[in-house]
Amino acid sequence: MNYQRYIDWADDRIVNDSRKVVLAFLVVTLVFGAGLGNVSTNAGTQQFTTGLPAEEAFERVNTEFSPAFSPDTGNTQLIQEGTNVLSKDSLLRMLRAQERLEEHRDLRVSSTSSAASIVASELDPEATTTESQRLAIEDATDSEIDAAVRRAAEDPQFTGLVSEDFNRKSASASATIGLVTHELPAGLSSGSGQGGSSPLTNIQRQAEFTVESTGQGSITVFGSGILAEEFSSVLFDSLILTVPAALLFILVFLSVAYRDLADMALGLAALFMAIIWTFGFMGLADIPFSQMLIAVPPLLLAVGIDFGIHAVNRYREEREDGADIEGSMRATTDQLLVAFGIVTGTTVIGFLSNLSSSLPPIQDFGYVAAVGIVFTFLIFGVFLPAAKVELDRLRERYPIPTFSQRPLGSEGSKLGGVLRGGVVIAQRAPVAFLLLVLVVSAGAGVYATGISTSFSQDDFLPPEDNPDWIESLPEPFAPSEYTVTETTNFLDEKFTAAQGSQVTVYVEGSMRSDGALEQVYRAGDDPPETFVREDGRADATSIVTVIQDRADRDAEFRALVARNDANDNGVPDDNLGEIYDYLLSSSSRGQALNYITEDYRSTRIVYSVEGDASDSEASADAREVADRFRYEATATGSTVVFQAVSDVIFESAIVSLAIALTGTALFLVFIYWLIEGRPSLGLVNVVPVVVTVTLLAGTMRYLDIPLNAITGTMLALTIGLGVDYSVHVVHRFADEHAEAELIPALDRTVRGTGGALLGSMLTTVFGIGVLALAVFPAIGQFGILTALSIVYAFLTSLLVLPPVLVVWSRATNVWSGLRPIRRRRTLAPDDD
Template sequence: MDYQRLIDWTDERIVERPGRVIVAFLLLTSVFAVGLGNVSTEAGTEQFASDIPANDALEAINDEFGSSFAADTGSTQLIQRGDNVLAKDQLLYMLRAQERLQEKEDLRVSSTSSAARIVAQTLDPEATTLEGQIDAVERATPTQIRSAVRQNADNPGFTGTLSNDFNRRSASASATIGVVTHEVPGAGGGGGAGQSGSSPLTDIQLQSERVVDTVGGDITVFGSGITAAEFSNVITDSLLIVTPAAVLFIIFFLVVAYRDLLDLLLGSFALLMAIVWTFGFLGLAGIPFSQMMIAVPPLLLAVGIDFGIHAVNRYREDRQDGLGIDEAMTEATDQLLVAFFIVTGTTVIGFLSNLASDLPPIRDFGIVAAVGIVFTFLIFGVFLPAAKVWLDRKAEAYPLPVFSQSPLGAEGSRLGEVLRGGVVVAKYTPVLFLVLALVASAGAGWYATDVDTTFTQEDFLPPEEVPGYLQQLPEPFAPSDYSVVATLNFLEEKFQTTQGGSVTVYYETRMERDTALEEIHRAGEDPPESFVSEDRRADSESIVTVVQSQAERDPEFRRLVQRNDRNGNGVPDDNLGKVYDRLLESPARDQALNYLAEDRRSTRVVYSVSADASQSEVTEDGRMVADRFRGGAVATGNTVVFKAVSDLIFESAVTSLALALGATVVFLIVIYWILEGLPSLGVVNTLPIAVAVAFVAGTMRLLGISFNAFTATILSLTIGLGIDYSVHVVHRFTDERREHDLFTALDRTVRGTGGALAGSMLTTTFGIGVLVLSLLSVLGQFGVLTALSIVYSFVASLFVLPSALVVWDRFANDDPSVPMGYPNESPTDDPTAGRTVATDGGSE
């Protein structure tokens, strides 16, 4: 394949028409800049649960059951705290808060409920409005209020809104929850802490906060809208903190690497272009910006910095050898475009391996990162060299400031001597060192087999308390005040029961079948260990329990049930249509519709589970109980959905790793076969990456970091980013080996390319490492692991790869003391034709 013709065509445009190249890239930048305005955000856990059967069942439940799940309503929780929220003044705070919210027409309040309303109506049964109930409480004495509270001590509708420290005798509790229901199209009836990144209730609940603040008392407004707002804010705040910190680190190391103002400005502008292009593509393609996308800018900076340093460093070497601007850039790009293409190909493979994931956000992340890397290749492979030529010509014509132009890692420098360590080892004990490295990698890989996999809503929530050093940041970098986690922790502490949660079985069937209710009743017999039970029957709520409860309260309904109960167990198994009709005409109608769909073709059964049961146990037992139903039943609930996502995360990590590693090996074998006629170099090229992947995985277990929604991509990402270092070393080595003996070629490779790699490694490690400053702890873990993967890849490429190349060379060349001829070159060819032969310690 005559790839050189394409490279020569590109070289010609860069050197002979740099102005046109610059204008073309600036025009493309303006096009992508338009897309920046179309970028939308998406946050939370729902994005990961798409198309999972358990989540589909959960969504069906939210659509089909009960007034609280109606598609046109949503609810706000009013969480009240105090020494005694059942005291007179506290009851009035809650009633007045609900009244003021109801008076605001734009809040679309359709109903309110609270313990305060129940107490007020007990005091005055005729008080059906909030105004009347406020009057009733104001007229009552403390003794009357305590009496009203005690009268409701056995009322689940009353005690269910109180904290678990409710005391019947003293008529006191430290917390209560009131509910305000809004008519909001698209709210989906959610009333709790939403998981989505946006909510139609957000504006309503933010306005409700301001209204409630005027009432007095300690009342917190909470709901899906508040949670959605904080989900969105944590992305913005993290970007505002991480991005400037990354820029500061990057500028510092770029100053060290470039040591020239014009080159620094040019490299920084190219990095900005890569970001604009990538996120402009995000908007144009309609891909939402999720929490995972926060990692994309640092990744692009990592690759862009590497490309920029290599391009400028190699050009400086050729200039130092006495070549002019045009000749030096032609020689530099002639080599670098090939190396950049190989790096881009392998990096794109690493990112696109995430397309095998069943989780949409991970697939989107893979696509955007891969597209961003291609953009980075074009910008740093074509635009930056053209702009460098244009600037250097202007520098010759005008007195522009030019500082140090010496390349990194030049011969005689301290950095160059440090980088030679791998060559020294390779010269004396390559086989032993290589064996030790492989054994250590195998050990790290084995150690990593016990890395956990997790997926929880807490991964996507802001911290309960923002670290003090971040609170000291000036505006606009200071993070917002976050309350969601503190509120959730408070609810868990004050309203927890001996139960640890629930599992819901969603059952699609014709509910008027005679055996429908008997099937539900029998499914609860002999429950699994994680289910809460009494007398070997699961603690559950269903249409069966609603029927039984109504039968206890209503003698007429009880007689109807008994007439249609053939086996006398209290569960009707005949004329179920009539039983439902009568039930839906009773005061239990709303409760019944929580478990029976209006079309009577589906139902749900909620089973309580133990607090100490693990996610895996709950999910397995829930699925086992669902199998007891006669087909069509699905176990669901947050625990089950999160476990399903957790399983997919692990599958994604393993599958992406296998695909990335396999595809990278094949790609490199083919590329080196085409370019050099030596496919075995492709295998050697991947050896350092295998070492880096093993050590990254081992470090995850050592640091207690699990595979989660963010770190699931880390292994394939290590391949995508880490291959960069080994590709540059191998590609440079093949060039040097044509002109020098084995160890001279290695020495020149690690001093030249190694110098640029060292600068790139330090810059990108600190640039990505700033993710530890993110308000999302999982994003900080991702930043640590990504930074470590770069360090491991650099060390493996500079210290393990030389030994591998020595071993490889012994099989590929009869005499290591002489330059090596390559299969693609005929004996009569000039080995330097069309290639760059460095005469001094150079770099790619």
């Protein structure tokens, strides 16, 4: 394939039709700019769980068994804390808050409940309204209330609403939760949940104001609407903090790299166009902006800055050698279009490897980032050179201020001397150095096998306490007032730390069939280690426990159960439809429907898990118990769902890494066979990238940064970003070695390309490193890891790659027959 004619055609368009090229790109920018207004946002954890079997089962459980999660209702929690939330004053405070919320029509309150309501009912069984319950508490003495609390402690609903430090003897607890149910217009509550725009947000913020206005300062209003709002706030605050800081660093380092105001303006304009094209494409393609996509602009900046500095620096090298504008730009684009094309191909492979993930946000990230890189290639490979030609032609006709036009790392400069460290190693001890690199890389790779995985809502929320310097920032940079993390930490500490968590098994099948309940009951025999045991069986609540509870209180029902209990174990075996009909026609109807559907086609069993059990262990044991059923049974619950996502993230990280590494190696082998006739150069190109990946993976474990929804993409992205640096070195070296001996070619390569790489590295490291300032923790970790991956890629390209090229050259001894991409075309100003 004669690819050179296509390069020559592009050279001609850039040089001879530069004005048309610039205008065409500006028109396309306007088209994509029109799509910016269509970009929506999507935040939170819910987007990561779509399609997982455990999550789908969890949704069915919430829909079928829990009225609080039905399509037309929403829940708000009233979290009360104090020295003793079961004292008379505290109980009255909770009931007054419930009363005020019920009176507020806009809040659409359908019901409220709390530990205070249960205590009041113990004092006065006739007290069925919140007002009458408040009066019952007001009329009671402290000793009567304490006695009522002790009686209420026999009710599992009561103990579920008080903190784990509840003391029955002293009738005290440090925290309690009240529940408020809201009726919502049909279909609206489907949007509620963790992340995105929630219809409960306004209701819960109004409820918060209502409670505060009653003077009940010890009660915190919390719910999914408030959680969703803070997810979005974290996203916005992270952008408002990081984008200006990134721009500041980029401006500073670009001013050093370009050292010319007009050239820097061109580079910035090209970066701005790349962002507009990418986000405009998202709007036109209806792809929402999520936390994952916060990383896309910095990645485009990283590649764009690199392309821009290389293009201008290479052009200046030709100009310094005496070539005119047209000849210099032809020589520049002749070489760099190929290099940029290789970099784009490998980077796109790295990004597209994320399509192997089953998580939609990670797929969207890979897709958008790949499209953005292609846009970046077109803008910096075609638009920027054409605009630079137009600019320098204008400089010849008009007195446009011109500052330094000397290339970075030019011969004789101090910087050039520093950059050639890898060449010195390659001259003196290449094999010994590479053996050392092999040992270090292998060690880092083995060490990295201990990287942990994580997925929780905490990954998407700010820390409980922001650093003082963030809190002291002026508007508009000051972050929002965050409360959710503090609240969730409080709930974890007070209500779940000692009690452990729960897992659910969702069972689908005819529950009328004889023996169906025996399956439910026997599944709790010989429970796994992480399950809480009670009398040698798993501590569980199910339709079986509802039946047993009703039988203890209802003689007629107890006789019905006994008649249909073949093995006399308290679990009916026959005529189960009659059993269920009795329950649903009694006062136990609501409790029964929490565990069995009205058509008797599915049921759920909720198992208690030990507090010290890890999510992975609890999930594995839940799946083991689900496998005991003859019916179709699925382990689910928030613990299982989040662990399933965590497992998918780890699997995605490994699969995408393998795809990216394999795809990149095959692509480079093919491309170097095509342009150089030496496919083994492609493998040489991959060596520093592999070293970079192992170093980054080892660093992740050392810094205790887990593979989560955001950082799980890093290993594959490191290949895409790392190849950028090594491709420039190998491609330039091939071109230089076509006319010079091995070491002089390496020397010229690291002085010229190394200087551009240094400028690119410093700019992108600081530009992307500012993501560490984000109040969104996972993005901060992503920024740190991306900056480190670029530093590692730079160092391995200039220190590891020269010795690899020397060893490769000596081993193959084929350079004399190497077909160069082009012959250097250095024309003096007076040459034709």
